[in-house]
Amino acid sequence: MDTSTLFAFLALLMAGAFMLGRGRSLAQASNAGGVRALNSLPSYYGMLTLLWCGIPSLAVLGAWIIFDDLIIHQLLIQSLPEEIRNLESTELSLRINTIENMAASGMGANAEPYIQNAIATLERLQKTSGYALTGVALLVAVMTGLWGWTRIQPQLKARNQVENAFKIILLGCSCLAILTTVGIVLSVLFESIRFFSMIPITDFVFGSEWSPQMAIRADQVGGSGAFGAIPLFVGTMLISLIAMIVAVPAGLMAAIYLSEYASSRVRSWVKPALEILAGIPTVVYGFFAALTVAPMIRDTGGVLGLSVSSESALAAGLVMGIMIIPFVSSLSDDVINAVPQSLRDGSLGLGSTQSETIRQVVIPAALPGIVGGILLAVSRAIGETMIVVMAASLAANLTANPLEPVTTVTVQIVTLLVGDQEFDSPKTLAAFALGLMLFIVTLGLNFLALHVVKKYREQYD
């Protein structure tokens, strides 16, 4: 039985458990003098039986699905001939991979005999595991459901128990956020530690050469693999800087105009229109940058006598800036609106013009919030992937010239990880080390930004 049918069966069983539990409580109620004799409403008894039936079996099912691959893997290794088992771990995992792929694709009819045997073992194990899972999950469901059913008595505080279970399930769901963070930290941290055990961390953070191609043969020339991340950091900062130069003035001025000058009718049209820019998928911006903006900049540069690369940092940064305009403008809009009207009235009453009020009273008052918004926008720009993957270069140039091609951290993560790769080459692991850097930097920026914004809010609340 495949997993989806099993789920359907379990759902049916749970529905049945609900009906049975409810029925039993009603039957007992009629003996004891009507529904009023029950501690809780009949449906609560049904619900309790359903939970007893469903939760243990779903837990078993989940654990099984997570661990059965690992166990089958181990059993498969045990079943291999001695000389294969004694191979090096990388070689062994390669063979296991071949066997699993062959078994999955149904090929392997003319493979070596031990592989054929292993495929047969694997298929047998998978089949057994499937049967056992079905049997165990259904058995657990029926057993625990029955147990819950026999517990039903008029005195049973079904409602309290169901409510407690409900609360615990809700708590579990909200803890998923923590689990996700832990998952992110663990996944990037562990792989990064493995990476730093191969490449010293100082070489990574302070090295100025990036060429992650590893030598396939030991005597190969020029394939040493250099993992100095400085060019990536510089490239990321250059593109983010260009984006900020576009987005901050435009976004801020748009926010100021919309909140201080525009009539409510203009505002109700222009604000959503600007926000469309934020809703466009980044892959669309990437296409726009690579096929329209980059050639345009290159041709303009040609007319002016400049040699502009067709993967220049300028094109990627410019388009990224356009993407971030609504982000800056809506965040600044919020904080500008939060500045108390009394400050404006005071300034206007002293005879200053509206622009003087804005420049000398409103902006200084809103500054912490605006800075927080800009920090969030910077973290957005640093983590942006698709625009740079499509419009920036792959070559790691250490330059501050916006007309030359540069690469960024996110571009390298994508290039290193896309495609089938083993998890233990420094090349793949480098992606996780870059991911760790990215995570730390963006997390730091977000933290700082939220802190600044929160501080600011308290000031006027």
Add this chain to the structure above:
Amino acid sequence: MNSTEKMNTIDLVNKNLAKRYRAEKRFKAYGIASIGFGLLCLVFLFTDIIGKGYTAFVQSYIQLEVNLDADTLDISDPSDPNQIAGANYMGVVKKALRERFPDVSGRRDKRKLYRLVSNGSGFDLRKMLEADPSILNTKQTIWLIADDDIDTYIKSASKDGKVFTGRVDEQAQGWVKSLIDNDEVETRFNTVFFTNGDSREPEQAGIRGAIMGSLFTMFVTLILSFPIGVAAAVYLEEYAPKNKWTDLIEVNINNLAAVPSIIFGLLGVAIFIGMFGMQRSLPLVGGMVLTLMTLPTIIISSRAAIKAVPPSIREAALGIGASKMQMILHHVLPLAMPGMLTGAIIGLAQALGETAPLLMIGMVAFIVDIPGGVADPATVLPVQIFLWSDSPERAFVERTSAAIMVLLGFLIIMNALAVWLRKRLERRW
């Protein structure tokens, strides 16, 4: 020095007034210019995409007299489905082309001639023959899909002005012109684009596979993220005690909302694929990664919706004896539902346009088959756009733009739905 001292304040003000008014006007103009810049970019982006892509919705077809004789097709027994499936369809197409242009000779010229029609034309003939075996050994007038270069040429020729020739040389242009003059070329609505999966041949490539992949991925995302997000929001708004743990959860949610999407891709690779040994390229895995990514959005908007339900409703429910769970399920959730749905739709729209994390988990593979479920390898619409934009063929540029138009269409529909829901169903107290 002496004269300024004698000046009144009002004179001082008046002296600078013109300058200050000019500054005021300038400042206002900066604001208008910024907004104009933003809107201009928006308009430019849309016109650029539409201008590049609208031609992809039509496709050129070439009319040929194809003689479906059994000998050329290599069919000896018409009742054998294997023979029908494996017949030499391209052979009859080539023969028809040679008959249409009898004066073409030489190997190289002939090969160029064969490239007038798509090399997937054989499949179309096979489908025709399978549907109606009686046309065997007859002469049929058939419209065949033109090759992508020819298609690009025909389309640019129909727009007056400069003609794009691309990889079509003088000789082939002559053939196309003679076909056009004899009304043997037609442009029709490009159904292939909406019914086929991916292909290396632009004229055979479609977005059906990517749309189905997106659909399955969104399905997984929706059924995981909406219940979990709502449950988390209910816990945080209705149950959570004010303590360190709750603070930690809140800080986590706020931070996750701002973590770059590519980090979620790394998480997917390391945990779902590396640790749990799931396959690459599955909508199931993609949906799970996108669930983790959209959860913060859904939780934050659901919390806002729950907060908007007035406390008096809770107190009334509790006052007449409802338990907390009854109060939540019977009163708070139904009232907050429009707001929560709005948040979910906006979160899903975000997930629909997301590319980077899906690249990491291998949804970037070249997949021709149209996926039939969440456990079939698939790609999604934004990733398809990314893949096509990398292809060198010029005809893929218009198809990429057309795919972007389809994607933007979906996003506009979803956002419009969210706005409509908010306007129509949300109650204000």
